[in-house]
Amino acid sequence: MINLFASLGRAALDLCANLGRAGIMLVLVVVRRSTVRHSFRALITQLYSVGVLSVPIIIVSGAFIGMVVGLQGHHTLEKFGATEALGQLVALSVVRELGPVVAALLFAGRACSALTAEIGLMKTTNQLARMEMMGVDPLGYVIAPRFWAGVISLPLLTIIFDLVAIWGGYIVTVKLLNVDGGTFWSNMQANVQFYDDVLKGLFKSVVFGIVATWVAVYQGNQCVPTAEGIGRATTNTVVYASLAILGLDFILTAVILGGW
């Protein structure tokens, strides 16, 4: 009985300690100043491996998501003879919800896991400790550029995802299912608001980018320095980042952005 309470208490304390460490690390990464010239170079390199290398998966899944939303929407709307509303359906669901969330989940799986594994391996092979011994701060040198690259990349990837998904929906509904192209676009333009729909969707993806990358660099930095530890840290990154994205998505949509 006592043991039960003890393990519960241990879990709660661990959670608090982890949250505290992660918070301190986030603050340190954000305020850390390394030499501007180096950090810009490092940022570009990380933008390449985190952002550019994620573009193919974003484009392919965006196209398929848009196409399947078009197909399913057509299936239902056809019963009401309202297929002309498909443009609006595809664009609104992609721009407001599917774009930010699916892009963020893919990003967590493709880029964040790689970040964790990379930092974890650096830690396991004592590269981080050696940097510290040489007087180079690993937070500024290794972690900060990766963090900022993730935060910058995800909104850019989301914009590309949105566009490709709408294009996919257009291909299926207009070219395959013979919905009129003119009404598809005009209905879309009349019902999608730039500030309320597009920009609020992008705001969500900025938040997702911060949270997912934060989880990734923290897990990498805190991993147990063994082969097994890297594996577990990478799994944790994908699980925690995905859960955080889905939970935050609900909170952002319902509370902060209001009136959706």
Add this chain to the structure above:
Amino acid sequence: MKQRTIDVIVGVFVLAAAIALLVLAMKISGLTNTNKSTSYHIKADFDNVGSLKIGAPVSISGVKIGDVDSITLDPQTYRAVVLMEISSKESVLPTDTSASIFTEGILGSQYISLTPGFATKNLTEGGQIQNTHSALILENLIGQLIFNMKK
């Protein structure tokens, strides 16, 4: 890979995202730069605006010439004051223009249809449309129909 190549590829990536955002703004959300200097506002009082929304189209003969800017309640007369923005000074409206609220299709959204009159003077910024027809409320129509059938 050489740093220079990476620079170029990242540049292309950022540029592609910027262009995509531009396309989203222009093509998808129809954000066109409405030049405020060529637009003007007119007002109209309605007994009932039904479910007219801000941003609903204002049209003549089905051609959109502007949209609804704001809907407020006049505290004295209890009538709805609809402020419309006519997007171009080119679309001149005679002072005896009448405004009606119609519905697109049976379940569609509501819009304002203007019918130009024959007056020689035109409405200017802040001008008032005198002749208005309220929205048709489906429930009222059904109510009247049932009432008439009982007689």
